[in-house]
Amino acid sequence: MYMKRNVTDKFTGAAVSCDIISTGSWYGDLPDCVPSEVKVNREDYYIDEIQHISIKETISVTYDIKWNHISKPIEGKIESLTTKKYSIEENQKNYLLELMGRRFSDNCILYDEDECSVQVQLINTEEEKFTYAFPFDNDMRSMSILFRQILGEPTLLLFDGNREKDRIQEIYIEVQKNIYQDYGDVNTLCFRWNEASISIDCNSTQFGYSSHSHSEYVDAQMIHQLKRDINFHLGDTLYNLKAFSFSKSHELDMDPARGGIVTVRIKWAHKEDTLFIGNLTDQYVPTWYKNLISFIRTHSRDKSVEAFLQSNHKSDRSLYTYCSVYIFKAHQEFYYRTDRNDIYEGDIVKVPFGSDNAVRTGRVESISYHTCYDVPYNLNRTKFIIDKDVEVIYDKNPYGFDAIYDEQK
Template sequence: MTDFKKICAFSDKWLKKFSDKKPKLFDLMDYSMAEECMELGFSLERGHEFIRKYGQASEKLANLKEIIEDINEINLLGSVIFLKWRYFNHWSYDQSEILKEDNINWFILALSHLYHLAAKNEFLFKGEIKSIILKSDAMVFGLGPEEGQVFGQDIYLDIKGKVSIKSYKYTRQVGTKNVERCDFKIGIRETLKIFYELKKYFECKYDPFELMIMDAGSWDAVIENTAGEKYSFNGPLIKKYHKDLDYLSTLIRTSLGRRDLFAFNGDAKTDRIKKIAIDYSRTTEDPINYLLYYLEPLKIVYEYKESLVIDREADTIEHIKTIGEGRKISQKFEVEGLIDNIFEDFEEEDLFKEVEGNPGGAVDIPCDIRKYKITIDYEKKPQLVIEGDFDKRGLPKEFSDFAARLQDSINLCNFEEILNPKFYKKVRRLKDQYIYCSLAFGSSKKTYYYRTEDDNIEEGDLVIVPVGSDNHEAEALVVKVEYFNKEEVPFPLNKTKFIIEKYDD
């Protein structure tokens, strides 16, 4: 078993010798280098294996710099350090060549990386998780919390599903601690899922050398394995800093049923939106270009309205369009989890709160008035109403991103077939008919006939086909699908190539 602590000590010792302002040949040629390498399992044979893998050029400083970040095999790296040292110690005509700047820096680079790899492995988790204590501190330097605001949390979870959560609330009263504690249990399935994902991250992905970010909160975790060994980890409490930690945080909140947990990324939600209603109106005036009895010119006023109601509890999105009087069009989308997915991309508690507004010099268009009203209902907070001019400055700053996200979601639900000629004009193939597809390559408008026996290939599909005398594979677009009897085929059966398969991205 690799002893990472000993490798760290070895790397540190020899780094100090090679990093000396004036390295001494006597110190660098100390035969304890060979003894320590062999004790750690490094060998000359594996040093040659390193060179076979990374090339002879890896013995040069410039080339090692290019590949050093890709090297993660500790035994190979330690062995090539041993091999290069052995060259100067045993085979070189002049041992003092090791004192050349490039050679000194080669050893410094290799030993530093060896230390980094060993130390990282020393800190990484090993074994099976028995319990975890996760402490999250959301206090940020210079930003004081409000009275009663939660600024820290402790989460305890063990293999039996026992959960204990402590929430620390800020209070200005000296000598008073405002702590809320909640104890409960979760299912074994949920517990094992959390522990599986924690183990996957902390046994290979965690980086103990990552720089701590000072203007953010922090998290500290102590994970105990079933052998009773404890491992400590820490990091910054920042959303979207590590996708793995974002995922772990979401998993913990979901499994524990607590959206208000800081976890690893601080993305706690103390409230959420229940419903959003967006109302839009456009009033257009068209003047009639003649006077009647010398009075004011007549005007025709058109009114157009739209409304979107996003109801989280019902999991529905309803769109209503009103054109003048007596003409109302509505559609309703009901897709499980759709609204939660949409809101996941936004900070719900602050959604639509920032509105730039039009400056005093903005020009009004009296004959074309567009207004909006947004009504947001929360689970806890009072209702929020925002209204104004329906333009870029008048709308909330996040409206554009929200509208695009909503449009994408609605488009995914629009698969109407009842009025689509692609379906109602489709003719079923007869048993004795052959399928010929007209295919286009790239941007060319010219098409070529190919055959298929796959009735599922349709117009608009991408397919893989043989091309040229060597029949190399290429992608093509199906422009048209036709059925022909044997005597009516547009190209001889024995000369028409077959489509290999649909293109799978």
């Protein structure tokens, strides 16, 4: 471990008191005592929280706050913002002091003072003072976790800086896809932090199916690993999400049917709920959301989680030609598609008709052009015109061609 020492000797003797001063970035809302100028222009300042842990006859934690402008010589500090005292048994306190003495009795290497985020001051039974300064060190994470557990305070910076800013209580996700015409897919996922289950519901109006997956079979180890991955890899990102956000997109992609609408609501133990709303398109869906779904899919092994990701196909901006064709034998109009540019209103055409796709003749009543999001009939179920009928009408009629011709009139 790299350290700067203000004394020449490593710690000796038995520790009777200890002071730990840690400095890290401030998270969450700023307290009322901070000037409004700093609150309004928060992005222009480096805002730090200073935690002073004192282990003497009692254990106390004092929280301070300080700020520096990024470019201007403006700074400020509020000392003793709040102080908390902790009651622990005498043997636990002595155990912590013993651990500290043993940890800093090792040989230490000097470290640049400007890079130090932690200062530790130990006093032994001979009233000798030993002071060490070093950056946050993950090698001391186990000791940091022990301190947090004994004091029951997960937000302490301590030696590793890996404090728990807030606890997630629930992640709720809703994805709406295919929101055009009468179709719509609504998929919901709920992961409650204190329950060993993930509830997933997938409902499709377009394809007429629904499924429900309540993964109570998921073992506790899987849930533990899933929560650990989310906290470790996405904790800061989820905590810092804005209360409401709608991803910017090109005007052609504003139609939610192109990918869908995703809503993520995160409930916290202390801060207000975080609500994220955005377009579920491959270009605009955020990386943290993809990673979140990836973690849930990997640990739960539930294939239905795929419904919460964007579609793999590219955005379709093509125009499709729809013809309303009057079928003589059926005496009704039906929609057909065509890729030809030589079909006009009034043309006689051959089309597939019915479940057996029997060839029928009809007359083109109207022609219209659509994107895949405003088609008059399902794009994938609309049949194509076979050909223009310029010579013979194939619908056999006992009265011959003239009878059909009169009907066309």
